[in-house]
Amino acid sequence: MDFKVYNTLSRVKEKLIPIEEGKVGIYTCGPTVYNFAHIGNLRTYIFEDVLKKSLTYLGYEVKHVMNITDVGHLESDGDSGEDKMALGASREKKTVWEIARFYEEAFLKDCEKLNVETPSIISRATEHIEDMIQFIKILEEKGFTYIANGNVYFSIDKFEDYNKLANLTLEELEAGNRVEVDPYKKNPLDFVLWFTNSKFTNQIMQWESPWGKGFPGWHIECSAMSIKYLGDRIDIHCGGVDHIPVHHTNEIAQSESALGHKWVNYWMHGEFLVLNKGKMSKSSGDFLTLSRLVEEGYSPLDYRYFCLQSRYRKQLLFSFESLEEARKALKKLKNKVNNIVNNKLEDEKIDENKIYSYKEKFSSQISDDLNLPNAFTVLEEVIKEGTLNNNEKAYLIEDFDRVFSLNLLSEEETKEILMDEKWVEELIEERNIARKNKDWARGDEIREILLSNNIEIIDSKEGTTWRVK
Ligand code: AMP
Ligand code: ZN
Numbered sequence: 001m002d003f004k005v006y007n008t009l010s011r012v013k014e015k016l017i018p019i020e021e022g023k024v025g026i027y028t029c030g031p032t033v034y035n036f037a038h039i040g041n042l043r044t045y046i047f048e049d050v051l052k053k054s055l056t057y058l059g060y061e062v063k064h065v066m067n068i069t070d071v072g073h074l075e076s077d078g079d080s081g082e083d084k085m086a087l088g089a090s091r092e093k094k095t096v097w098e099i100a101r102f103y104e105e106a107f108l109k110d111c112e113k114l115n116v117e118t119p120s121i122i123s124r125a126t127e128h129i130e131d132m133i134q135f136i137k138i139l140e141e142k143g144f145t146y147i148a149n150g151n152v153y154f155s156i157d158k159f160e161d162y163n164k165l166a167n168l169t170l171e172e173l174e175a176g177n178r179v180e181v182d183p184y185k186k187n188p189l190d191f192v193l194w195f196t197n198s199k200f201t202n203q204i205m206q207w208e209s210p211w212g213k214g215f216p217g218w219h220i221e222c223s224a225m226s227i228k229y230l231g232d233r234i235d236i237h238c239g240g241v242d243h244i245p246v247h248h249t250n251e252i253a254q255s256e257s258a259l260g261h262k263w264v265n266y267w268m269h270g271e272f273l274v275l276n277k278g279k280m281s282k283s284s285g286d287f288l289t290l291s292r293l294v295e296e297g298y299s300p301l302d303y304r305y306f307c308l309q310s311r312y313r314k315q316l317l318f319s320f321e322s323l324e325e326a327r328k329a330l331k332k333l334k335n336k337v338n339n340i341v342n343n344k345l346e347d348e349k350i351d352e353n354k355i356y357s358y359k360e361k362f363s364s365q366i367s368d369d370l371n372l373p374n375a376f377t378v379l380e381e382v383i384k385e386g387t388l389n390n391n392e393k394a395y396l397i398e399d400f401d402r403v404f405s406l407n408l409l410s411e412e413e414t415k416e417i418l419m420d421e422k423w424v425e426e427l428i429e430e431r432n433i434a435r436k437n438k439d440w441a442r443g444d445e446i447r448e449i450l451l452s453n454n455i456e457i458i459d460s461k462e463g464t465t466w467r468v469k
Contacts, residue, residue, distance in 0.1 A: 001360075003058060003367045005236070006313060008244060008267040009165055013369055016266065018235050023061045026052060027226040027264075028119070029239040029247065032069040033103035034088040037110055038287035039303065039318065040273035044240045046304055047270040047312040047370075049116040051238065053403045054366040064119040065229045067221055068107075070100035071125045071205055083200045096204050100126070110290045113300035115405035121229050125221040128228070129207045132216045135224040135258060136193045136209075144257045148184035150197030152211050156189050159253045165267060166245040191250050192217040219250040227255065227263075237264040241271055271315045273307075288318070296320065301406050302327040308372045308404060330406065331453070336383050337397055337408050344390035351392065358382055358396050366403060375400065424455055428464050431457075 003016040018024050028048045031037050037045075055062050071085075088099045104124075111118070125132075136152060139145050144158045156162045166172075174188055181188070196212035206213050226234060239248060248267065255263040275288075293303055306326035310316050358378065365374040382388060382396045394409065401408045427446050434442035450457055450466065457466045 001058070001363055001367050003055065004369050005266050005268055006369050007265075008269050009264075011167070014266065016235070018060070019233050019265070022059070023063070024055050024235045025230040026055075026062060026064045026236045026238065027222070027230055027234055028064065028066045028237075029222055029243060030066040030068045030122070031103075031107050032084065033100045033107060034084040035103060036289045036291070037107050038289060039293065040287070041240075042110060042114060042116075042290060042303070043273040043307050043316065044238075044270040045111060045116050046114060046307045048238050049114075049405070050308065050312075050370055050372065050403060051236070051268065052117065053405065054370060057366065057403050058363060062120075063230065065121045065123065065226060066119040067225050068100075068104050068122060068124045069218075069221065070104065071215055071221070083203075085205070086200070086203075110300075113290060114304050115301065115407070117405075123225045123229065125216070125225075126205065128221065128225050129216065131224040131228055132220045133194075133207075133209050135220060135227075135254070136211075136216075138258045139193065139254060142257060144254070145193060146186065147211065148186075150195075150212065151184070151192050151214075152194040153185060153190045154193050154250070154254055154257075155186060156191075156253055157187055159257050162189070162249065162253055165249050165252055168245060172245070191219060193220050193254070219247055220254060222247070222251050223255040223258070227259075232259050232263070233261075234264045236266045236268060238268045238270070241269045244269055270312045273316050273318050275318055293323070298323060298327055302330055305330040305406055308376070308406075311373065312370055328453075333379075334408060335455075337394075340383065340390045340393045340397070341409065344394055346391075348389040348391040350395055354388060354392060355395060355399075358388075359399065362396075362400055372404075375403070379404075424450065424466055428457060428466060432464065 004013045005016055006012070007014045016024070026048070028045075031041060052062050052064050085096045085099055088094075088103075089096045092099065094102065108118070110116075136145070139154065140152070144155055145152050146155055147153070194209055194211050194214055194216055196209075196214035198214070203215060206215055226237070237248070237251075244267075252263060290300055290303065294300065302323060303326075306323050307316065309326060309329075358381075361381075362375055362378045365371045365378060368374070379397065379400050382393055382400075385393070388396075398409050427450060431443050431446040434440075434446070447457055455466050457464055
């Protein structure tokens with residue numbers, strides 16, 4: 001089955017042809033660790049996790065590399081903005097190193113809670129400074145750089161087709177760049193590879209280099225580290241859409257200039273999670289974290305489920321109302337799964353042909369540029385399908401959950417549902433007593449409470465039963 005991905009570079013859906021048959025190398029831009037990741041960032045990591053798990057599901061061997069941007073101030077491409085890491089350090093009375101390690105750990109914990117698998121390799125920028133220096137030296141030898149005011153710049157005019165990824169006009173690119181006017185740049189879109197003369201004079205994170213003591217520019221870490229770990233031709237490179245016009249455009253310019261050939265075959269970008277009032281940004285301080293959702297009573301997997309209900313290339317509007325909808329829907333789904341698991345009979349045979357046909361259906365949806373909403377439709381079909389026995393259903397649910405990663409069959413989750421079942425039984429008992437006492441109002445109220453939890457009660461001569469709607 002062909003796995004199709006929308007390639008930002010070609011602007012069409014393409015069949016994935018890995019460089020090495022059966023293996024896929026993926027590089028994803030990791031977090032800048034001066035604050036907690038916001039749920040927008042986490043949406044992108046969930047999308048990348050689903051990509052990786054879909055490929056694994058389809059039988060590919062995936063090598064996934066992600067960087068950690070732990071060098072201070074690597075937030076803007078120029079010598080502009082604020083030193084985010086130093087700001088975080090003074091805000092929290094910690095050293096910049098402590099800040100970086102603290103937020104890296106917090107990020108990895110968030111990922112764990114969201115069932116986002118740890119990449120095969122996580123590489124910290126601060127541990128790859130020498131690789132970056134070597135990379136800049138190659139660019140310098142090949143004539144792509146110039147030095148001005150003590151800093152090493154990449155000259156974009158030396159690289160043909162600078163605009164190929166973003167496909168924007170020069171004005172749009174410049175606007176996207178949001179660069180402060182730097183009088184030392186030959187072209188306003190040039191970017192710094194190595195700073196020795198920064199406006200941030202009291203930098204703690206500084207390293208010796210052939211150009212003097214300083215620190216790397218923002219983009220060079222991803223080129224240097226991705227090539228180090230995945231080789232000089234990479235299958236897939238991912239990130240959020242905000243990276244298209246600046247960060248990834250600059251990564252391509254410096255990597256292809258150094259290598260002398262095409263570097264990444266497929267560029268995949270996740271659209272933004274947005275709030276009603278607009279963009280969520282780490283720097284504005286106005287953002288929602290996973291912990292905040294948990295404080296509000298949601299489980300991290302409610303958020304994962306919420307994200308999986310929409311295509312990754314569509315903007316997703318976040319609100320607590322829609323998260324609540326997702327929470328209810330996930331609960332309903334788990335109740336159905338639980339019913340199946342509790343009612344399966346050990347001697348029911350699994351028919352390989354039937355399983356195969358549903359696996360094919362599921363595979364064709366995830367292979368269509370990760371059509372997760374349709375993949376959930378296949379799951380619902382399996383749950384409803386009268387010709388499948390409960391053993392077959394449970395098998396398929398577990399199988400699809402390798403991609404969804406919602407713990408649909410986990411014992412812990414089942415325990416929670418069993419507790420819920422007890423709660424339902426207790427409410428029904430209370431309703432029976434209320435009805436005996438002709439307290440119809442309480443009886444109706446209980447029916448409503450259960451209905452709002454998607455539980456329908458059925459009264460008959462034999463008594464009251466219930467089912468998940
Ligand atoms: P950062 O830590 O700011 O470098 O961002 C980490 C990842 O999150 C990058 O891939 C960004 O493109 C992505 N990202 C940033 N903001 C959002 C958002 N609101 N929604 C989805 N992804 C985002
Ligand atoms: Zn990057």
